[in-house]
Amino acid sequence: xxxxxxxxxxxxxxxxxxxxxxxxxxxxxxxxxxxxxxxxxxxxxxxxxxxxxxxxxxxxxxxxxxxxxxxxxxxxxxxxxxxxxxxxxxxxxxxxxxxxxxxxxxxxxxxxxxxxxxxxxxxxxxxxxxxxxxxxxxxxxxxxxxxxxxxxxxxxxxxxxxxxxxxxxxxxxxxxxxxxxxxxxxxxxxxxxxxxxxxxxxxxxxxxxxxxxxxxxxxxxxxxxxxxxxxxxxxxxxxxxxxxxxxxxxxxxxxxxxxxxxxxxxxxxxxxxxxxxxxxxxxxxxxxxxxxxxxxxxxxxxxxxxxxxxxxxxxxxxxxxxxxxxxxxxxxxxxxxxxxxxxxxxxxxxxxxxxxxxxxxxxxxxxxxxxxxxxxxxxxxxxxxxxxxxxxxxxxxxxxxxxxxxxxxxxxxxxxxxxxxxxxxxxxxxxxxxxxxxxxxxxxxxxxxxxxxxxxxxxxxxxxxxxxxxxxxxxxxxxxxxxxxxxxxxxxxxxxxxxxxxxxxxxxxxxxxxxxxxxxxxxxxxxxxxxxxxxxxxxxxxxxxxxxxxxxxxxxxxxxxxxxxxxxxxxxxxxxxxxxxxxxxxxxxxxxxxxxxxxxxxxxxxxxxxxxxxxxxxxxxxxxxxxxxxxxxxxxxxxxxxxxxxxxxxxxxxxxxxxxxxxxxxxxxxxxxxxxxxxxxxxxxxxxxxxxxxxxxx
Numbered sequence: 001x002x003x004x005x006x007x008x009x010x011x012x013x014x015x016x017x018x019x020x021x022x023x024x025x026x027x028x029x030x031x032x033x034x035x036x037x038x039x040x041x042x043x044x045x046x047x048x049x050x051x052x053x054x055x056x057x058x059x060x061x062x063x064x065x066x067x068x069x070x071x072x073x074x075x076x077x078x079x080x081x082x083x084x085x086x087x088x089x090x091x092x093x094x095x096x097x098x099x100x101x102x103x104x105x106x107x108x109x110x111x112x113x114x115x116x117x118x119x120x121x122x123x124x125x126x127x128x129x130x131x132x133x134x135x136x137x138x139x140x141x142x143x144x145x146x147x148x149x150x151x152x153x154x155x156x157x158x159x160x161x162x163x164x165x166x167x168x169x170x171x172x173x174x175x176x177x178x179x180x181x182x183x184x185x186x187x188x189x190x191x192x193x194x195x196x197x198x199x200x201x202x203x204x205x206x207x208x209x210x211x212x213x214x215x216x217x218x219x220x221x222x223x224x225x226x227x228x229x230x231x232x233x234x235x236x237x238x239x240x241x242x243x244x245x246x247x248x249x250x251x252x253x254x255x256x257x258x259x260x261x262x263x264x265x266x267x268x269x270x271x272x273x274x275x276x277x278x279x280x281x282x283x284x285x286x287x288x289x290x291x292x293x294x295x296x297x298x299x300x301x302x303x304x305x306x307x308x309x310x311x312x313x314x315x316x317x318x319x320x321x322x323x324x325x326x327x328x329x330x331x332x333x334x335x336x337x338x339x340x341x342x343x344x345x346x347x348x349x350x351x352x353x354x355x356x357x358x359x360x361x362x363x364x365x366x367x368x369x370x371x372x373x374x375x376x377x378x379x380x381x382x383x384x385x386x387x388x389x390x391x392x393x394x395x396x397x398x399x400x401x402x403x404x405x406x407x408x409x410x411x412x413x414x415x416x417x418x419x420x421x422x423x424x425x426x427x428x429x430x431x432x433x434x435x436x437x438x439x440x441x442x443x444x445x446x447x448x449x450x451x452x453x454x455x456x457x458x459x460x461x462x463x464x465x466x467x468x469x470x471x472x473x474x475x476x477x478x479x480x481x482x483x484x485x486x487x488x489x490x491x492x493x494x495x496x497x498x499x500x501x502x503x504x505x506x507x508x509x510x511x512x513x514x515x516x517x518x519x520x521x522x523x524x525x526x527x528x529x530x531x532x533x534x535x536x537x538x539x540x541x542x543x544x545x546x547x548x549x550x551x552x553x554x555x556x557x558x559x560x561x562x563x564x565x566x567x568x569x570x571x572x573x574x575x576x577x578x579x580x581x582x583x584x585x586x587x588x589x590x591x592x593x594x595x596x597x598x599x600x601x602x603x604x605x606x607x608x609x610x611x612x613x614x615x616x617x618x619x620x621x622x623x624x625x626x627x628x629x630x631x632x633x634x635x636x637x638x639x640x641x642x643x644x645x646x647x648x649x650x651x652x653x654x655x656x657x658x659x660x661x662x663x664x665x666x667x668x669x670x671x672x673x674x675x676x677x678x679x680x681x682x683x684x685x686x687x688x689x690x691x692x693x694x695x696x697x698x
Contacts, residue, residue, distance in 0.1 A: 015654025079247025082110030154183025
């Protein structure tokens, strides 16, 4: 039997050999993702400092998250991580951990995460300068730990349905905050269970009996010294969740809580001393959605990184794990090949890796759209809100779906080891599953994007390019819908090289045009010819509408991929070449994915012949062969630390088996069993249950 040292050396050699085959400069690609060399240096230093502060730098030791697994232990672990990240941010003046933790998870993984993200963002958007000096400045210094208190037991995505009320009392010059029904209980806000000192509570503003809709109110939740809930506020934790148990997602009920008039965030609307309600000119009715938009935009970015983390672990493990041989192989008995060599393995992992890069570049589009919206909003211009809302919501819906499926598939490629918590994969899979419903359910968001598309498609069908309210022209992301559609079937040679970016974009554009037009036509037909209401028509064709929204989003994603990897943005030829291959892998695998029901929409009208689809499959096979030598380099470019990944089987040096065994031996249940020479025995379990069962005379 091979010694542990022999196995470790073998796996390390396999990893070193795979890394040496990389055809491009990895550091250059890392800079494409994260910024210039100085930004990368500061980023690495920040990660190293935080990992040292929380004691995770030594990856030979079992990470505490796998040792201390009670709800209370996880909560304390989240607090330690969050405080270390916040302190580093404050001391060294960076924003690396504003939206992502040092473990590459969304900010709300820790009870401190919301203070530098949603909480402060709302204050920037909705608070007056005076209010910002009262709360934003202390929050940025860590003197306030904030929660964003919106979701209720009975209402999530449907913000207009929120039931919590803030009724102005003229005599007291204050608002009275109430949870009038069971379903109005605030339920889910991060950090609210035990950690938040303050909360921005979204509630229905009522003055003189008139409901003005949802507004934001700053409410102190706890005594700063004792941490106890203030009078007439009931707070608690909502309990164990599928993931993110390091955060104390909580519930809150308000019983006639008095909130000073000055605590209503008043940059967009205000209430005077006499109770008069004033709304700032040009403020959009849905201005409060700005917070959700920026959060969804950042979520798309984090989603790309989490998918990349899952694929990195799986590719590294597949590189050093040998198992079996190719079907019909003539190699000598006992000869084994690395898992990554199997086409079924590298197809799944490399296509998911391509999707991670695609989502990353698409998230930059989302951020740019949101920055433009915020810039205009400050000037009272809300003209880009509908387009930004549709883009960001659609991207979040699509990316969370793709990433959750991709991470789960990456876990499966690792066999039984992927089922172990210590592989790091279950945590990523569960975290990405949360993304499919957090800050907007996937199906709801796809429908919101579809609704936006249908409004414009109807105008274009009628030949009336009238803008939506406050919009002066067809939004840039929709201009392709107004282009003439190529309606004939293509001949086998008419599309040219299927790995050409323009060819791919044309195919995606035509598919999106056709799907959007088809969905709008179906709605119009039901309304005009069958006498159905708009609501009935929508409900009848909702699945087609979602497919149209998805086709639109995938067209934009491919366009973003092409633009982000253009020659003027990536100067190094080798980096650009591998990114071109990755983009083509994304495009062609989306077209001919055997596991995607939406792939049929590329071929259902016969535009692409069977021969062209076969050509796409052949081209994809060639691309996978070309990308395989770069698999490790393409994962290294994401710059994950071993401590951040927290994976025994995904360590950078390839020493998977030894790391896995070291961690396994350190599990508390195994340590306990070895005490007093009782190796392999759980004393209480043996004496209480197992031995009596074995000796039973039943």
